[in-house]
Amino acid sequence: MNGTNPPSSAATARALEDKQSLKRSVQAAFDETQDARKLPLNNGYTSKVRVLDRYEVVGFISSGTYGKVYKAVGVKGQSGEFAIKKFKPDKEGETIQYTGISQSAVREMALCSELSHPNMIHLVEIILEDKCIYMVFEYAEHDLLQIIQHHSQPTRHPIAASAIKSILFQLLNGLLYLHTNWVLHRDLKPANIMVTSKGEVRIGDLGLARLFYKPLHSLFNGDKVVVTIWYRAPELLLGSRHYTPAVDLWAVGCIFAELLSLRPIFKGEEAKMDSKKTVPFQKNQMQKIVEILGMPTKEKWPGLTHQPEYTQLQSMSSAVREAGQGKTGLEAWYWNTLKSTGYQDSPPSASPGPQGLDLLAKLLEYDPTKRLTAEQALQHPYFTANGERVTANCFEGMTTQYPTRRVSRDDNDIRTGSLPGTKRGGLPDDSLTGRATKRMKD
Amino acid sequence: MAANYWASTQRRHWQFSRESLNEVRQQLEDEEKTIVQQYPLPDRRLLSILFNQLLVKLGKRLNVKQQALATAQIYVRRFYSRVEIRRTNPYLVLATAFYLACKMEECPQHIRSVVAEARNAWPEYIASDVSKLGECEFYLISEMNSQLIVHHPYRTLHEIQDKLKMAQEDISLAWSIINDHYLTDLPLLVAPHVIAVTAIFLAVTLKPTQTGLQAAASTVAGLSSATSGANDSIGTVSGVPNTQQKKVQYLVSWLAEGEIDIKAVVECSQEIISLYDVWEQYNEKTCKEQIARFVKARGLDK
Numbered sequence: 001m002n003g004t005n006p007p008s009s010a011a012t013a014r015a016l017e018d019k020q021s022l023k024r025s026v027q028a029a030f031d032e033t034q035d036a037r038k039l040p041l042n043n044g045y046t047s048k049v050r051v052l053d054r055y056e057v058v059g060f061i062s063s064g065t066y067g068k069v070y071k072a073v074g075v076k077g078q079s080g081e082f083a084i085k086k087f088k089p090d091k092e093g094e095t096i097q098y099t100g101i102s103q104s105a106v107r108e109m110a111l112c113s114e115l116s117h118p119n120m121i122h123l124v125e126i127i128l129e130d131k132c133i134y135m136v137f138e139y140a141e142h143d144l145l146q147i148i149q150h151h152s153q154p155t156r157h158p159i160a161a162s163a164i165k166s167i168l169f170q171l172l173n174g175l176l177y178l179h180t181n182w183v184l185h186r187d188l189k190p191a192n193i194m195v196t197s198k199g200e201v202r203i204g205d206l207g208l209a210r211l212f213y214k215p216l217h218s219l220f221n222g223d224k225v226v227v228t229i230w231y232r233a234p235e236l237l238l239g240s241r242h243y244t245p246a247v248d249l250w251a252v253g254c255i256f257a258e259l260l261s262l263r264p265i266f267k268g269e270e271a272k273m274d275s276k277k278t279v280p281f282q283k284n285q286m287q288k289i290v291e292i293l294g295m296p297t298k299e300k301w302p303g304l305t306h307q308p309e310y311t312q313l314q315s316m317s318s319a320v321r322e323a324g325q326g327k328t329g330l331e332a333w334y335w336n337t338l339k340s341t342g343y344q345d346s347p348p349s350a351s352p353g354p355q356g357l358d359l360l361a362k363l364l365e366y367d368p369t370k371r372l373t374a375e376q377a378l379q380h381p382y383f384t385a386n387g388e389r390v391t392a393n394c395f396e397g398m399t400t401q402y403p404t405r406r407v408s409r410d411d412n413d414i415r416t417g418s419l420p421g422t423k424r425g426g427l428p429d430d431s432l433t434g435r436a437t438k439r440m441k442d
Numbered sequence: 443m444a445a446n447y448w449a450s451t452q453r454r455h456w457q458f459s460r461e462s463l464n465e466v467r468q469q470l471e472d473e474e475k476t477i478v479q480q481y482p483l484p485d486r487r488l489l490s491i492l493f494n495q496l497l498v499k500l501g502k503r504l505n506v507k508q509q510a511l512a513t514a515q516i517y518v519r520r521f522y523s524r525v526e527i528r529r530t531n532p533y534l535v536l537a538t539a540f541y542l543a544c545k546m547e548e549c550p551q552h553i554r555s556v557v558a559e560a561r562n563a564w565p566e567y568i569a570s571d572v573s574k575l576g577e578c579e580f581y582l583i584s585e586m587n588s589q590l591i592v593h594h595p596y597r598t599l600h601e602i603q604d605k606l607k608m609a610q611e612d613i614s615l616a617w618s619i620i621n622d623h624y625l626t627d628l629p630l631l632v633a634p635h636v637i638a639v640t641a642i643f644l645a646v647t648l649k650p651t652q653t654g655l656q657a658a659a660s661t662v663a664g665l666s667s668a669t670s671g672a673n674d675s676i677g678t679v680s681g682v683p684n685t686q687q688k689k690v691q692y693l694v695s696w697l698a699e700g701e702i703d704i705k706a707v708v709e710c711s712q713e714i715i716s717l718y719d720v721w722e723q724y725n726e727k728t729c730k731e732q733i734a735r736f737v738k739a740r741g742l743d744k
Binding site for chain 2: 044045047048097098099100101103106107109110111112113114116126128131181210211
């Protein structure tokens with residue numbers, strides 16, 4: 001994950017499945033470390049602010065490799081709801097130790113403190129208390145994963161075309177802000193895109209984000225694998241060392257497609273890292289892309305032959321998935337998807353239409369240098385088609401009521417120590433297990 | 443913002459006026475009157491020279507680039523604007539700032555190697571237990587409100603060196619003047635691009651004879667008057683070797699076109715020149731002894 005620390009015991013979402021989970025209240029997760037405060041070390045650090053003096057934890061939201069997220073409400077003058085991300089502290093035996101903060105946590109803390117935009121999740125404060133880091137964020141009621149799942153059950157029914165347009169516009173707007181500030185997000189996926197109850201889109205989870213302005217080391221060093229595999233750009237799959245903001249726009253294309261079809265467009269299976277920790281070529285994932293987009297060619301993507309894993313491509317089947325009526329793969333996929341999800345042809349505003357396809361094709365462009373930038377994407381006619389305007393509230397005019405975020409009040413595994421079988425080399429990638437677990441939970 | 447200095451936490455939270463910085467420091471000292479009187483310390487700039495040398499030592503051993511050292515120095519200066527130095531173990535604070543800066547500048551070092559190197563260099567002051575440094579990291583981040591992204595003048599220098607058609611030796615000299623400015627309070631007082639322009643200005647005027655300070659000082663005076671008058675008054679500046687006049691003229695007309703606050707450049711130049719004056723009084727041994735006194739007496743190394 002980074003060169004700073006030994007990979008901290010990776011508690012993935014699988015923590016929830018752990019049968020041996022100790023059942024303790026959510027509050028206890030915060031109480032657990034409170035005793036240490038009574039024994040201040042010589043010249044030791046003590047926080048001036050205490051989490052529990054300011055927030056009352058009301059439930060558990062989710063967990064990941066980094067730690068856990070809790071829902072809280074403000075107390076003593078603080079009003080409103082909050083999401084508190086508690087980084088998993090390092091333990092030696094049963095005692096929590098200071099072992100140095102991971103580089104990704106440092107980056108996230110620094111970037112969240114620095115950035116501020118209506119389409120970015122808002123950081124309220126960071127509290128460093130009793131060897132633990134708490135990042136307090138505004139609370140967002142929904143996220144895109146949740147919304148997509150709501151539309152998949154009990155029967156598949158489409159997300160309103162106007163909502164998708166608004167979501168995509170706001171997402172690109174937030175991304176433009178990040179990119180103009182030389183920040184790559186690197187982990188855009190439906191679960192990381194929050195939506196408030198007012199229909200405002202907020203990009204969240206800067207855990208993998210980093211500055212790309214002339215880094216001292218190549219962006220390739222340190223984090224060898226980036227972006228949840230289904231949303232990973234082809235140049236990354238082909239081993240590119242110099243990736244660019246274009247990787248985030250590929251992910252936006254995948255998210256757009258997923259909003260339309262309610263299923264990941266390129267649902268590959270991840271090849272795991274071997275014991276030597278060499279990064280494997282993600283053949284299956286690349287195959288899924290080729291099935292829809294066709295094999296990339298050096299005519300359309302001149303840089304293709306310089307990709308480190310170029311030779312791997314030749315071993316792959318170039319069979320494009322059945323694409324009847326003389327249409328190209330993506331075009332066929334698009335119209336079939338609109339039909340099967342249930343978009344109506346009229347009025348024109350009920351469908352993402354031909355402009356939606358054009359935008360999607362330009363986001364899912366193989367050549368990263370030709371792929372639309374966030375700025376160009378925002379200018380795309382898709383957003384102005386049929387004389388419509390993009391709404392700032394993606395729920396505007398909608399009758400659908402989305403369920404509120406599931407928050408469990410008790411019976412959580414709040415252990416903060418190592419979990420069995422979760423140590424992994426390289427970047428954690430909880431896309432597969434994470435998704436499955438999330439379904440279980442929801 | 444990360445790319446925009448004007449919207450950055452650096453400008454919004456870590457840029458002081460000289461008065462407000464003095465006030466903040468006075469307040470810290472007032473809160474710790476006894477120890478402040480008991481343990482006198484040398485000029486802040488002399489301490490900074492020591493700190494810089496200590497950091498450079500760590501940086502060399504671990505092969506870390508200058509920008510990370512610069513960030514570490516900013517962290518130390520910010521931290522000591524919030525915490526009275528006599529309440530801390532400066533060696534631990536330096537090692538921690540170094541460790542944190544390396545992560546932020548994307549050249550991370552393992553905590554164990556930082557502790558090992560620091561302990562190797564200053565065995566009396568650094569415990570072998572990494573948790574001390576880990577704890578100090580919490581302290582640093584907390585006092586800095588997690589505002590860890592630092593804008594440096596190096597970037598501006600890099601951006602304008604070609605526009606100004608600077609010679610390689612001038613660029614190197616400007617670069618080392620930027621390195622030196624971290625020994626002063628300037629990073630807490632002025633915007634990084636003003637520092638960069640000051641460094642370029644000093645580099646161009648100090649060269650090639652290195653007759654140095656006097657020439658630069660008189661050029662500063664000349665520039666100062668040039669701000670109110672026309673560009674051509676720079677041609678009459680005394681103390682600048684003839685060959686340099688063209689370069690200086692080019693620079694001044696460039697400055698006049700832009701939005702650079704020339705008065706600020708003048709003040710920065712004076713600050714840097716007086717740093718070089720103070721530098722002559724630097725005595726590593728005295729500095730170390732004065733630090734050792736309060737660290738040892740108060741058991742801060744434990």
